[in-house]
Amino acid sequence: MPVYFDDAFVPLSQARVHPLDRGFIYGDGVYEVIPAYGGHYLRLDAHIARLERSLAEARIANPYPAQRWAEILTELLSRHGGGDASIYLQVTRGVAPRDHAFPDCPPTVFAMPRALKPVPTNQVERGLKAVSLADIRWQWCQIKSISLQGAAMLRQQAIDAGADEAILHRGRWVTEGAAANVFVVIDGAVVTPPPSNWLLHGITRDLVLELAAQVDLRVDERPLRLKELLAADEIWLSSSTKEVLAVTQLDGAPVGDGQPGPVWRRVWDAYQAFKADLRAQ
Ligand code: PDD
Secondary structure, three states: OEEEEOOEEEEHHHOOOOOOEHHHHHOOEEEEEEEEEOOEEOOHHHHHHHHHHHHHHHOOOOOOOHHHHHHHHHHHHHHHOOOOEEEEEEEEOOEOOOOOOOOOOOOEEEEEEEEOOOOOHHHHHHOEEEEEEEOOOOOOOOOOEOOOHHHHHHHHHHHHOOOOEEEEEEOOEEEEEOOOEEEEEEOOEEEEOOOOOOOOOOHHHHHHHHHHHHOOOOEEEOOOEHHHHHHOOEEEEEEOOOEEEEEEEEOOEEOOOOOOOHHHHHHHHHHHHHHHHHHOO
């Protein structure tokens, strides 16, 4: 499998990370997951722009201008071959003797394609189970940081409780999922928390909001209370790999009638049409 590592396209087996890489020692890096359908990226520019923001906020040197990132990622996708794919891209602060303060060294870049499996039909048709959990992560969740220990612990806590995903809250305010953005439907309107340092500004989130508006739904980006989540008619989660999925059980109780809701269905249909258009390009 071809990957991009340190300025070159090489087979994965030839990519070698130094043990003193700050990504390995400190979890000091940022990443992106970028889906592609039929050889066409979904919103590549938005992913590159978010990568640039993450790098700037983490004060990691950005090795390439946006145009060069696009060239590298496009080349990697074409080397991967056809079909749906997702690219995992990671930039760490680089290799340096262990010391917390920032070193003066070039960043390490790694990008890897893999086949993007269709979202399982049972998840689409039956929806997901979620549990609400206190958001124990750090306070800079707008950075797509590779330090994912908190998120991994929360996801595992959800799985241990028999659920698929955790929906997180800070006190009475809902933030997001362990690895997804969250939406609710209240009186027919789609509500999701606004971008802030408490959540990742998802690329799929923005697409879902656009598609919701296109199918004539009311969209409300505003802080969301935990008690509104618990009483919502519908709950959805979005991410580059989940697309947009309904949550049909929260904390062991059915959401609405326990089936994926009619409002979700309209947006999911629009999402499938959007993917079909991308593939046909
Ligand atoms: N995660 N919030 C968090 C904490 C996430 O980790 C993700 C995505 C999202 C959704 O962002 P987007 O729509 O841009 O994928 C929101 C990726 C898929 C991952 O870590 O694998």
